[in-house]
Amino acid sequence: MKKSYQKLEDNSINAIKQMTHCNLKFRALFLSFILITFLSASLFAQEGDATAGKTLFNANCASCHKLDKKATGPALRNVEQRLLEESGLDRDWIYAWIKNSSAVIKSGDAYANKIYNDYNKSAMTAFPQLSTSDVDNILAYTAQPKAEKPVATATGAVAENSTGAGSGISKNVLLAALVILFGLLAAGLFMVNKTLRRFASEKGIQLEEKSKRTPLWQAFVKNQFLLLVTAIFFLLASGYFAYGYFMQVGVDQGYQPVQPIHFSHKIHAGDNKIDCKYCHSSARVSKTSGIPSLNVCMNCHKSIYEYNGETTAEYSKEFYDGEIKKLYEAVGWNDAEQQYTGETKPVEWVRIHNLPDFAYFNHSQHVSVGGVDCQTCHGPIQEMEIVEQYAPLTMGWCINCHRETNVKTEGNAYYTKIHEQLSKKYNVDKLTVAMQGGLECGKCHY
Amino acid sequence: MSCKNDNRPNYQYMPNMYESVGYETYSKSTAFKNGVEAQLPVEGTISRGHSLYDYKDTNEDYELAKAELKSPLAANEIDEKVGKELYNIYCGICHGNRGAGQGTLVKREKILGIPNYADRDITEGSIYHVIYYGKNTMGSYAGQLNEEERWQVTAYVTSLRNALIK
Numbered sequence: 001m002k003k004s005y006q007k008l009e010d011n012s013i014n015a016i017k018q019m020t021h022c023n024l025k026f027r028a029l030f031l032s033f034i035l036i037t038f039l040s041a042s043l044f045a046q047e048g049d050a051t052a053g054k055t056l057f058n059a060n061c062a063s064c065h066k067l068d069k070k071a072t073g074p075a076l077r078n079v080e081q082r083l084l085e086e087s088g089l090d091r092d093w094i095y096a097w098i099k100n101s102s103a104v105i106k107s108g109d110a111y112a113n114k115i116y117n118d119y120n121k122s123a124m125t126a127f128p129q130l131s132t133s134d135v136d137n138i139l140a141y142t143a144q145p146k147a148e149k150p151v152a153t154a155t156g157a158v159a160e161n162s163t164g165a166g167s168g169i170s171k172n173v174l175l176a177a178l179v180i181l182f183g184l185l186a187a188g189l190f191m192v193n194k195t196l197r198r199f200a201s202e203k204g205i206q207l208e209e210k211s212k213r214t215p216l217w218q219a220f221v222k223n224q225f226l227l228l229v230t231a232i233f234f235l236l237a238s239g240y241f242a243y244g245y246f247m248q249v250g251v252d253q254g255y256q257p258v259q260p261i262h263f264s265h266k267i268h269a270g271d272n273k274i275d276c277k278y279c280h281s282s283a284r285v286s287k288t289s290g291i292p293s294l295n296v297c298m299n300c301h302k303s304i305y306e307y308n309g310e311t312t313a314e315y316s317k318e319f320y321d322g323e324i325k326k327l328y329e330a331v332g333w334n335d336a337e338q339q340y341t342g343e344t345k346p347v348e349w350v351r352i353h354n355l356p357d358f359a360y361f362n363h364s365q366h367v368s369v370g371g372v373d374c375q376t377c378h379g380p381i382q383e384m385e386i387v388e389q390y391a392p393l394t395m396g397w398c399i400n401c402h403r404e405t406n407v408k409t410e411g412n413a414y415y416t417k418i419h420e421q422l423s424k425k426y427n428v429d430k431l432t433v434a435m436q437g438g439l440e441c442g443k444c445h446y
Numbered sequence: 447m448s449c450k451n452d453n454r455p456n457y458q459y460m461p462n463m464y465e466s467v468g469y470e471t472y473s474k475s476t477a478f479k480n481g482v483e484a485q486l487p488v489e490g491t492i493s494r495g496h497s498l499y500d501y502k503d504t505n506e507d508y509e510l511a512k513a514e515l516k517s518p519l520a521a522n523e524i525d526e527k528v529g530k531e532l533y534n535i536y537c538g539i540c541h542g543n544r545g546a547g548q549g550t551l552v553k554r555e556k557i558l559g560i561p562n563y564a565d566r567d568i569t570e571g572s573i574y575h576v577i578y579y580g581k582n583t584m585g586s587y588a589g590q591l592n593e594e595e596r597w598q599v600t601a602y603v604t605s606l607r608n609a610l611i612k
Contacts, residue, residue: 059547063559063583072582122582123505129565249457250464256452273550275535281590288471299585303557346482351472354455356464388452 048133053141056134060127063303068146070338071303072122074115076142087111091139098135100126120339250356256388257350261330262323264315270382271309276374283363283374291349294331301327305335315385352389353378359395360444370433371408376401402438406430496593503579508572515571519597529602532595536587537603545606557583563603564610573600 057065057076064072083089089111097104097112101124104112116123130138200207220226268274277283279297282290307320328335332344355361366372375381379390391397409419409431419431426435437443458464469475469483478485487493501507501515517524534543540560542548547560568576577596580586591599 058555058558060561061559063557063561065559121505125561125566250459252456254452255455257455258453272539272554272556274539277535278539278590281536285592291472293589295585295589299580299587300551300557302585303583308556346480348474349472351470354470357466358463 048136048138048140050137050140050144053137053139056130056138057141060130061138064122064124067142069305070336072338073119073124077146079142080139081143083111091135094139095132095135097124098127098130100128102126251392251394252352252354252389253392254388255352256386257352259350259386260347261326262315262319262386264320264385265381265387266383266385267307267309267320276381277367280374283367285364285368287362287364289363289367294327294344294347297327298331298333302333352387353393355393358445360446370405372405398444399434399439402433405433407433407436499578501575501578508575508581511575512569512572515569515574517570517574517597517600519594519601524601525598526602526605528595529598529605532591532599533602533606536590537599540584545603545610559583562610563607568603568607570600570604573603 061076065074065076067077068075080091080094083094093104093109093111101112101116105116197207268279269276279292280289281292281296282288301324305324307317307324311317311320327333330345330347332341333339334341366377367374377391381387381390407419407430409415412419418436422431422436423429428435432438469477471483473483474481475483477483492498501511538549540547540549540551540557541563542552542560545563547562549557549560551557552560574596576584577587577591577599579588587596
């Protein structure tokens with residue numbers, strides 16, 4: 001017994017020994033792992049924090065520098081490596097350049113002068129507020145390898161497309177199957193009827209013959225009153241439709257032409273909340289609301305060269321990017337070189353809202369003086385992918401608004417007296433446009 | 447009710463009364479060489495109410511404007527309401543309504559790197575100069591704001607910057 005105990009003990013001790021050995025091995029591995037991570041972490045600490053660098057880059061540099069694309073300044077991916085390899089410039093040069101580029105240029109530095117001249121002599125802003133560690137962080141961010149675009153989305157879109165097409169096919173197949181099914185049913189009923197009749201005639205049962213009645217149309221023609229009522233009904237109905245048709249001649253409500261460049265008001269005014277008057281600036285001060293000249297587009301599209309918002313099957317990213325390219329072509333902007341070529345061509349926008357020549361309308365009078373929202377007449381423009389004429393722009397529509405809209409009398413000291421007199425005359429608190437002459441013919445027709 | 451196609455304008459009763467005899471705004475026109483109605487002012491002329499801006503679009507003139515250009519508006523002519531309204535339309539979309547560089551387009555990551563006014567050494571002269579010509583990625587706003595409006599916006603930017611520096 002004792003021996004066996006001994007043996008057991010030995011065994012267990014051996015086992016424990018083996019375990020500790022293993023443990024030691026593990027610990028060694030673990031330690032080395034920690035050491036490696038620590039080392040690499042400390043290496044990174046020297047290199048800078050790429051995440052913090054991204055924030056700094058986006059806040060300070062991104063208006064003029066992109067990572068992979070020339071902008072106002074050069075592309076900055078791997079800039080440190082590039083400078084070191086191509087021009088032998090180290091990090092100290094970068095520190096000096098970022099803190100005060102014009103001083104470096106003035107010092108006669110060859111590379112600094114070259115880059116200054118290469119980029120149209122646009123002076124880089126001095127960033128004295130960026131510390132060397134900030135610059136380290138930014139450099140760590142620029143040294144990150146380019147993230148591969150996820151291919152999954154593309155294949156996903158393709159898959160979606162194919163399923164979309166598949167559902168279309170299956171719908172057709174379903175319809176065909178239904179038609180065949182109903183055909184079979186009809187044929188079946190016909191056969192059953194035929195067989196039953198045959199059985200009946202075989203068993204000698206007489207089927208009831210249908211009794212002859214005067215046809216419905218003869219009865220109708222004989223009933224003079226009914227004829228009269230129907231005639232009146234038809235006359236009234238056709239009168240109604242004829243009136244409707246003639247009234248809509250010359251009214252372009254719903255007019256939605258295809259424009260030479262697909263400009264989405266939904267993206268600009270809706271998603272990005274750009275004020276209408278940003279582009280249609282002359283609506284504030286002139287009779288026409290103005291079609292923005294292309295330099296207004298370029299205020300933003302100099303830096304926004306691709307679309308990164310929501311897409312649908314009909315309006316894909318490629319579609320929108322293509323439209324931005326059309327803008328670049330029209331305005332003569334070479335996006336790769338970041339400069340104007342000077343070859344422009346006018347964009348032939350199709351005018352949607354157009355009042356007849358005999359009616360006068362002034363945008364500034366309504367927008368600036370009256371304080372009317374653009375949407376009052378143009379509808380939910382910020383939701384329109386393609387703009388359409390929302391209001392009928394008929395005289396009745398104008399007059400109706402003039403009758404219902406109250407004039408903003410507050411803060412209009414110049415007209416206080418006349419507003420008071422008019423209020424007394426009409427015995428009202430709120431003056432409408434109509435009360436101060438908004439219905440006079442000569443106001444709009446002269 | 448109607449059989450009209452939404453891609454085409456509707457029929458009209460008497461087109462002669464609808465279609466303008468004069469040139470429609472922005473329409474095509476054979477009267478001018480470049481074929482459009484909208485024309486630039488004749489060279490060497492100044493539109494009524496406009497005046498010349500003597501500084502050129504160079505770094506030297508930027509520094510010059512920054513140092514010496516002053517607003518022609520007297521203190522009582524500065525209307526903060528007007529300046530604010532115009533600023534929020536034209537500048538706030540990128541620079542943010544407080545001037546901290548956090549406009550809607552920046553928040554939506556469409557345009558990045560818009561500086562906080564407090565971080566930039568700017569004077570009313572340099573603000574006006576940049577509104578007039580643009581700078582780097584920023585475009586010119588001379589087409590959207592007239593001279594007086596530009597100075598109103600300049601005054602408002604200055605007041606925003608002062609508020610940010612505090």
